[in-house]
């Protein structure tokens with residue numbers, strides 16, 4: 001049986017939707033934020049905006065005390081528009097032009113991620129007085145999306161980068177990592193935290209004392225399925241335990257007090273957003289191999305919200321065909337582009353045999369990266385509108401925590 005994660009209030013909003021849309025459960029996002037704060041006491045949250053750059057989500061999180069991990073001057077401006085002070089926003093992108101740095105500095109940003117001496121020298125020239133934190137590379141093992149090549153430096157380079165920052169008049173303020181998005185193992189965290197402890201000890205010998213550590217992103221969503229449709233079951237409790245233990249160790253090796261921040265993206269929003277789409281057509285076609293296959297074309301696909309089809313089989317619910325006879329199908333989006341399809345060979349999705357054009361389909365756990373990975377009208381398919389479940393008492397009445405949907 002396929003089960004997945006959805007709140008009662010999200011399900012009610014999906015039932016009520018008569019058109020395609022993305023529905024966000026703001027109280028659900030706030031609850032996930034509160035539970036993260038309970039798990040990692042004292043760790044400040046800087047929401048990674050790229051995961052869901054919608055004003056309503058940002059404002060809800062800001063009201064709860066979150067800050068933001070921004071990756072461009074535009075994101076910084078959007079973060080500040082929620083009313084958070086500039087010191088609750090950092091520039092978390094190691095890739096930035098001179099102009100980006102100057103704009104961020106003008107907007108009041110003082111904390112900058114970095115991973116190269118070239119970037120440090122540009123920050124020193126264009127953002128005098130800034131504080132830099134150096135991103136350490138990880139191998140991305142254990143994550144669905146590794147993020148391993150483009151960012152981060154080796155421990156040896158981190159020493160050079162932070163020494164260069166000090167010599168250029170900046171404050172070498174911290175270290176950061178990203179263990180890879182949808183990280184499924186606690187071991188990846190253990191390794192990253194151990195590497196940071198080694199770098200802090202080596203910096204100490206060079207007279208560089210940091211004031212914070214950024215634990216990065218990577219905390220998992222809970223409602224995903226892998227490419228074969230198997231529920232992913234991240235060991236969240238173990239991950240938190242390993243992070244808490246790693247923080248104790250880092251505090252022990254640091255000669256000065258350390259503060260901690262974390263930059264979750266998908267963990268906060270993925271399970272609290274869902275898509276109401278519809279069936280475009282269920283058809284059968286003979287393949288080049290001679291085999292006949294069912295293809296289920298949906299109104300949404302890779303270019304309008306389901307970009308992460310490469311690694312996930314999205315959890316689909318057909319509310320008008322519960323318990324119906326099913327057939328195995330390839331799932332594809334609506335565009336005239338062959339990339340717009342689940343290409344998970346050998347793992348077709350069970351869909352209702354009677355699915356007809358126009359039938360509603362719910363795509364669960366699509367709150368992360370759906371809006372930011374949406375094209376602006378590929379083949380004329382426009383970005384989906386959004387609907388909010390807000391935090392009013394009435395909306396909360398009768399709402400439950402996560403529950404299974406079949």
Ligand SMILES: Cc1ncc(COP(=O)(O)O)c(C=O)c1O
Pocket residue numbers: 048050051069092093147178180181182216217218219263264265266267
């Ligand atoms: C610097 C940085 N921090 C945090 C995140 C959020 O990652 P995740 O959604 O895996 O938590 C990202 C996303 O790629 C990132 O680039």
